[in-house]
Amino acid sequence: MGESLQIQLKKGVLEMCVLALLSKGDNYAYDIAILMAEAVGMGEGTIYPLMRRMQNDGLVTTYLQESGSGPPRKYYKITKSGALALKTQVADWLAFEGAVRKILGDAT
Amino acid sequence: MGESLQIQLKKGVLEMCVLALLSKGDNYAYDIAILMAEAVGMGEGTIYPLMRRMQNDGLVTTYLQESGSGPPRKYYKITKSGALALKTQVADWLAFEGAVRKILGDAT
DNA sequence: AAATAGTACCTTGCACAGCAAGGTACCGTG
DNA sequence: CACGGTACCTTGCTGTGCAAGGTACTATTT
Numbered sequence: 001m002g003e004s005l006q007i008q009l010k011k012g013v014l015e016m017c018v019l020a021l022l023s024k025g026d027n028y029a030y031d032i033a034i035l036m037a038e039a040v041g042m043g044e045g046t047i048y049p050l051m052r053r054m055q056n057d058g059l060v061t062t063y064l065q066e067s068g069s070g071p072p073r074k075y076y077k078i079t080k081s082g083a084l085a086l087k088t089q090v091a092d093w094l095a096f097e098g099a100v101r102k103i104l105g106d107a108t
Numbered sequence: 109m110g111e112s113l114q115i116q117l118k119k120g121v122l123e124m125c126v127l128a129l130l131s132k133g134d135n136y137a138y139d140i141a142i143l144m145a146e147a148v149g150m151g152e153g154t155i156y157p158l159m160r161r162m163q164n165d166g167l168v169t170t171y172l173q174e175s176g177s178g179p180p181r182k183y184y185k186i187t188k189s190g191a192l193a194l195k196t197q198v199a200d201w202l203a204f205e206g207a208v209r210k211i212l213g214d215a216t
Numbered sequence: 217a218a219a220t221a222g223t224a225c226c227t228t229g230c231a232c233a234g235c236a237a238g239g240t241a242c243c244g245t246g
Numbered sequence: 247c248a249c250g251g252t253a254c255c256t257t258g259c260t261g262t263g264c265a266a267g268g269t270a271c272t273a274t275t276t
Contacts, residue, residue, distance in 0.1 A: 012232095048255055069243060120262080179225060189256055222271105226268080
């Protein structure tokens with residue numbers, strides 16, 4: 001993937017992606033980070049501040065669970081407020097994506 | 109449009125959009141700002157630093173032209189390097205968009 | 217002629233989020 | 247018992263969009 005574009009363009013979409021992942025089932029930060037790294041090149045250092053922010057905003061709750069292979073995992077569970085936020089964000093994303101496509105036009 | 113999402117998610121895509129606009133014809137910052145404000149909600153304060161950056165990076169060149177209705181306009185013209193950058197950025201954008209869509213899945 | 221509104225340029229200070237790099241600690245395997 | 251993998255986390259940096267403000271030219275209104 002590209003560099004300067006990707007670095008910037010990812011910003012802000014990550015929360016939506018994490019919410020989408022969590023809407024399919026609880027998960028812990030380290031695993032989310034791996035999934036997101038594959039998909040959109042997110043760095044691990046990004047996930048922990050993001051998850052805390054989301055928790056502070058009431059979008060997710062957490063619970064600990066033993067893993068048997070390393071330290072206990074802190075699982076994140078999406079809240080109703082989080083699910084609602086996801087809905088809004090997806091709508092916004094689609095609108096934005098559409099606007100960009102319109103601008104790009106035949107450059108696509 | 110949404111708030112916290114939009115604010116962040118715009119980042120980095122603006123350059124690509126401006127390049128795409130310029131690839132259809134020279135234009136000046138104020139008009140670009142208006143177009144981009146309509147399309148993706150970009151503020152005017154964003155365009156001038158962006159255009160300077162792009163000029164410094166050799167993506168665009170400028171020339172002045174009288175307008176008859178206000179101060180002279182500084183037109184921006186996309187360079188070959190700019191056109192190339194646009195191509196790369198569009199490819200990156202499409203890849204990113206696809207990755208996001210995959211993550212969103214049925215949430216769409 | 218003076219005030220207003222629109223065009224068009226630009227700058228400054230701020231806030232925020234991703235990143236790289238580093239650090240801690242637990243576990244199983246060699 | 248050292249090593250590599252898992253899993254947590256923090257710190258400092260950088261870049262970029264934004265809001266707010268500022269300048270100056272032109273045309274319109276009063």
